[in-house]
Amino acid sequence: MDRLWAPWRMAYVSAPKSPGEADECFLCRGLSETNDAENLIVARGERTVVVVNRFPYNNGHLLIAPQSHKAQLGELDDAEVAEIHRMLVRMQSLLQEKMKPEGFNVGVNLGKAAGAGLPGHLHYHIVPRWNGDTNFMPVLGDARVIVQSLDAVRELLAEAYAA
Numbered sequence: 001m002d003r004l005w006a007p008w009r010m011a012y013v014s015a016p017k018s019p020g021e022a023d024e025c026f027l028c029r030g031l032s033e034t035n036d037a038e039n040l041i042v043a044r045g046e047r048t049v050v051v052v053n054r055f056p057y058n059n060g061h062l063l064i065a066p067q068s069h070k071a072q073l074g075e076l077d078d079a080e081v082a083e084i085h086r087m088l089v090r091m092q093s094l095l096q097e098k099m100k101p102e103g104f105n106v107g108v109n110l111g112k113a114a115g116a117g118l119p120g121h122l123h124y125h126i127v128p129r130w131n132g133d134t135n136f137m138p139v140l141g142d143a144r145v146i147v148q149s150l151d152a153v154r155e156l157l158a159e160a161y162a163a
Contacts, residue, residue, distance in 0.1 A: 027051065027065050027121045040154050042091075043161040047083045050091055050161075052154045055117070058127050059148050060099050062091055062157075065123035072110065072122065084124065091126055094160045101128035 030039030031049055040052040042062065053061040064087050066080045076084070092104055105127040109116040 025069060025118065025121050026054075027063075027118065027123065028069050031067055036158070037151065037154065040150055042154055042157045043087070045083050045087055047080045048087045050087060050157075052150050052157075053125070054150065056127075056146055056150070057105075057125075058129060058133055059146050060095050060101070060128040060153055060157075062095070062126045063123045064088055064091060064126065065121060069121050071120050073108075076122070088124060088126060090161070091157070094157055095126070095128050098156055098160055099128055102131050103129040105129060 026039075027049060030036075030041055030051065031044075033039060036042075036044070040054065042050040042052060044050075044067075047067055049065055049067055051063045051065070053063050064084060066076060066084060068080070070076060070080075088106060092106070095101060095104070106124065108122065108124045110119075110122070112119045
């Protein structure tokens with residue numbers, strides 16, 4: 001069995017939070033504001049929101065969440081489940097069209113122990129992948145290469161979503 005290590009993530013996971021930050025939900029904050037570009041919001045559905053991940057594993061890493069602040073899959077109603085799935089399908093299609101990845105990781109981390117950086121607000125991750133996107137930089141250079149700015153990714157996908 002191969003073991004994959006991502007020690008650079010420990011700094012993010014274990015970083016001390018500023019007062020009040022631990023309780024703050026960046027998804028709810030972004031939804032309550034009108035500046036979608038500043039909050040990296042790609043799209044707002046009737047019940048969902050799509051946000052560019054500020055701490056991406058790869059270029060184009062998106063978060064898809066219900067607009068309501070819910071922590072568990074069982075808390076979602078049927079309409080939220082359906083819209084989240086439709087949004088996952090649409091974002092995967094847009095990412096494929098605009099960024100030409102060779103594969104995707106799609107998943108959800110439930111609870112802090114499972115790696116959820118925001119355990120109180122359920123969200124799915126969709127991560128575009130390319131052959132060779134895991135290279136020596138994280139291991140030797142303690143750095144991850146993200147080839148496009150978060151703002152550029154948001155703008156590219158927001159324009160495609162609106163079209």
